[in-house]
Every structure is written in structure tokens, then in C-alpha cells.
Amino acid sequence: MDEQNLEAIMGLIMYGGNAKSDAMEAIAAAKEGNFELxxxxxxxxxxxxxxxxxxxxxxxxxEAQGNHMTVTLLTVHSQDHLMTSxxxxxxxxxxxxxxxRLNNE
Structure with a gap:
């Protein structure tokens, strides 16, 4: 796996993880009634x-340009992070x- 692909894979994992974490924090804020946060x-x-x-x-x-990469567990893991997020x-x-809605009732 070349450096460019590894960087993209790590980006999927990092940004996907950040998105999930922020979404969880958003739920916690809403639960407390802090809808702005x-x-x-x-x-x-x-x-x-x-x-x-x-x-x-x-x-x-x-991939579309014909530069096929070997699919590794890390690649699958990165896609899993994105889809879950x-x-x-x-x-x-x-x-x-x-x-x-509950807060407005």
C-alpha cells in the first residue's frame, strides 16, 4: 500500500471517528436541552x-484510473468507520x- 492510499485510509478512520464523536456529543447536549450546542x-x-x-x-x-490497491483489513475498517459514522x-x-419536540411540550 502506498503512502497516498494509507493517508486516505487514515483520513477515513480519523474523520469518521470525529464525526461519530461529535454526533454523540450532539445527542448528549440535546438531552440536556442545549440545542444550540x-x-x-x-x-x-x-x-x-x-x-x-x-x-x-x-x-x-x-481505482477508476486503474490504480488498483490491495484491500486490507485496514481498508475495510476505514470504510466501516465511514459508513457507521x-x-x-x-x-x-x-x-x-x-x-x-419533547422540550417544546
Whole structure:
């Protein structure tokens, strides 16, 4: 695995992890009724997901150009981080909405 691919894979793991962490913090803030912080944390999570997608796009571009890479456990792990973070952030938005509605009742 070359350095460029390793950097992209590590980007997926790092930014995916950051997104999931921010989404979890957003849920905790909403639970406490701090919706301003919850919204800010979701924006942070979304920004991390954009960066993760940039890393993924780099890998996909290499593949599309015929520069195939060996799929390793680290590669699979990085994709798992991204997909889990996307799902978790989407679910966090729904949970925050539920807390917001409960707070307004």
C-alpha cells in the first residue's frame, strides 16, 4: 500500500471517528436541552463527514484510473468507520429532533 492510499485510509478512520464523536456529543447536549450546542456539534460531524468523503473520493479516483490497491483489513475498517459514522450522524439528527419536540411540550 502506498503512502497516498494509507493517508486516505487514515483520513477515513480519523474523520469518521470525529464525526461519530461529535454526533454523540450532539445527542448528549440535546438531552440536556442545549440545542444550540447540539446543532453546532451536528455541523461539526457533517464537516468531518465531508472530509472523510474527500479521502474516500481519492481512493475511488485511483481505482477508476486503474490504480488498483490491495484491500486490507485496514481498508475495510476505514470504510466501516465511514459508513457507521454516516448512519450514526443521521440517527443523531433524528434523536435531537425528538428531544427538541419533547422540550417544546
Amino acid at each position: 447540539a446543532d453546532a456539534k451536528i455541523k461539526d460531524a457533517e464537516a468531518s463527514l465531508v472530509e472523510a468523503h474527500h479521502s474516500q473520493t481519492g481512493l475511488l479516483t485511483q 454516516i448512519a450514526f450522524t443521521d440517527l443523531a439528527k433524528e434523536i435531537i429532533d425528538v428531544y427538541r
